[in-house]
Amino acid sequence: MASAAVESRRDQFLATVVTNSPICREHFRLVLSLPVFPVAAPGQFVQVACRDLDEPAEVVEIDCSPGRPIALSGDELLSPTAMLRRPFSLAGRRDLPEGGVELEIIHRVVGVGTDWLSRLRIGDRVGILGPLGNRFALPRADQTALLVGGGVGIPPMIYLASQLAGQRAVAFAGAVTRDLLALTLTDDARVEEFARHGVETIISTDDGSLGFGGYVTQALERWLDDAKMNPGDAVIYTCGPELMMKRVAAIAGGREIECQVAVERAMACGMGTCQSCCIKVRKPDPSKPPLPGSDWCYRLACTDGPVFHGRELLW
Ligand SMILES: Cc1cc2nc3c(=O)[nH]c(=O)nc-3n(C[C@H](O)[C@H](O)[C@H](O)COP(=O)(O)OP(=O)(O)OC[C@H]3O[C@@H](n4cnc5c(N)ncnc54)[C@H](O)[C@@H]3O)c2cc1C
Numbered sequence: 001m002a003s004a005a006v007e008s009r010r011d012q013f014l015a016t017v018v019t020n021s022p023i024c025r026e027h028f029r030l031v032l033s034l035p036v037f038p039v040a041a042p043g044q045f046v047q048v049a050c051r052d053l054d055e056p057a058e059v060v061e062i063d064c065s066p067g068r069p070i071a072l073s074g075d076e077l078l079s080p081t082a083m084l085r086r087p088f089s090l091a092g093r094r095d096l097p098e099g100g101v102e103l104e105i106i107h108r109v110v111g112v113g114t115d116w117l118s119r120l121r122i123g124d125r126v127g128i129l130g131p132l133g134n135r136f137a138l139p140r141a142d143q144t145a146l147l148v149g150g151g152v153g154i155p156p157m158i159y160l161a162s163q164l165a166g167q168r169a170v171a172f173a174g175a176v177t178r179d180l181l182a183l184t185l186t187d188d189a190r191v192e193e194f195a196r197h198g199v200e201t202i203i204s205t206d207d208g209s210l211g212f213g214g215y216v217t218q219a220l221e222r223w224l225d226d227a228k229m230n231p232g233d234a235v236i237y238t239c240g241p242e243l244m245m246k247r248v249a250a251i252a253g254g255r256e257i258e259c260q261v262a263v264e265r266a267m268a269c270g271m272g273t274c275q276s277c278c279i280k281v282r283k284p285d286p287s288k289p290p291l292p293g294s295d296w297c298y299r300l301a302c303t304d305g306p307v308f309h310g311r312e313l314l315w
């Protein structure tokens with residue numbers, strides 16, 4: 001099979017829209033094609049330029065004269081254009097037999113950038129930067145992978161499921177309500193995105209409109225109680241709202257199960273420059289830098305993460 005994966009560092013690419021179709025009330029599946037894209041893995045993300053690349057960026061002049069307070073009115077932040085790229089997890093990647101790569105992103109419309117994305121049509125051009133961040137460590141062949149995704153944390157779980165061929169895995173997918181579940185149900189009530197990789201799915205909705213009625217964390221706990229596994233037999237992977245992931249990490253910690261957490265801190269640059277995505281972590285050795293003598297330090301979610309061990313995060 002021809003592979004358009006190149007072993008190289010992150011880079012900027014111009015992609016073409018293959019599909020951009022609604023999956024549920026607020027989510028779209030966007031498939032982008034590129035002639036080449038570096039090797040990528042589940043957990044990694046891309047920064048997407050959510051604006052027309054042919055339109056010049058709006059220039060706002062700010063008075064920075066010495067001795068005067070900087071006159072920021074707020075208008076700079078209320079621009080109708082998404083000036084900064086927006087981060088999105090990779091939900092899948094296909095290396096096409098005829099050459100070229102397709103990347104899949106599932107996005108929820110929440111603001112100016114994702115609204116722009118939702119209006120993309122087949123053949124439109126989109127600038128992306130990636131692949132960014134670290135990746136999930138895959139489970140051992142004898143371990144069960146438990147993929148716990150909530151809301152826009154479900155997409156990286158789909159990519160992870162695609163890399164678990166032949167391995168036992170169960171996906172837990174949580175949404176507030178049925179209309180906000182960004183997954184496709186088959187006629188026999190399976191979830192297509194996971195079933196195609198042989199992964200069973202347990203759906204939960206907070207309002208009980210589909211599947212287990214309650215939080216996805218409760219569905220996970222119930223499953224773990226029934227399964228009665230030894231701690232080393234499973235690895236939990238999670239992505240979603242921070243409160244949800246915190247609870248998943250606590251459940252895993254309480255049962256001594258390894259837990260890998262993909263955090264989705266708000267990010268500006270996505271590549272370690274702006275420091276906007278810092279997150280507090282436990283240091284393995286307090287005597288070592290940074291901050292010798294302290295048992296914690298900050299890490300960057302974009303370059304040290306987004307994947308961290310549940311036990312190292314000090315939320
Ligand atoms: C590593 C990473 C992976 C992500 N993967 C996905 C994905 O696969 N699918 C998806 O739909 N979204 C994902 N997100 C979130 C996505 O980046 C934001 O929803 C997007 O930037 C919003 O852009 P916007 O211009 O539409 O909204 P804005 O106008 O910028 O913001 C709209 C609202 O959303 C809030 N918001 C923006 N970013 C975040 C964030 N990271 N966490 C919490 N609230 C936020 C803002 O505070 C504001 O209230 C990911 C974020 C990160 C950091």
Ligand code: FES
Pocket residue numbers: 266267268269270271272273274275276277278300301302303
């Ligand atoms: S987003 Fe800029 S440093 Fe992480």
